[in-house]
Amino acid sequence: MAAHAELDGTKTTPHNAVSLPRVSEPADENDVMREQLEYLIGHAIEQSSCGCSTCQRYLRVRSALLEIFSEPETQPAPRPTALPMAA
Ligand SMILES: [Zn+2]
Numbered sequence: 001m002a003a004h005a006e007l008d009g010t011k012t013t014p015h016n017a018v019s020l021p022r023v024s025e026p027a028d029e030n031d032v033m034r035e036q037l038e039y040l041i042g043h044a045i046e047q048s049s050c051g052c053s054t055c056q057r058y059l060r061v062r063s064a065l066l067e068i069f070s071e072p073e074t075q076p077a078p079r080p081t082a083l084p085m086a087a
Contacts (some may be wrong), residue, residue: 040058
């Protein structure tokens, strides 16, 4: 009586890692960027620049995103109008 029952549960099933169900869609990266941006903004608001690595990332991202809005630094500062010399 050779009861050869292999009910151990260690069946080596072939793991089909080759068939990826989803391709890398670009929307995922955009969502990640939005989430990161919201996270960084939220941190900056809550911590008000505590100086950690997250704050450093926030500053870098902000400078990059606001680059087109930043005024050129080579612009000469407008001279304050001379105050009328009231006697
Ligand atoms: Zn911080």
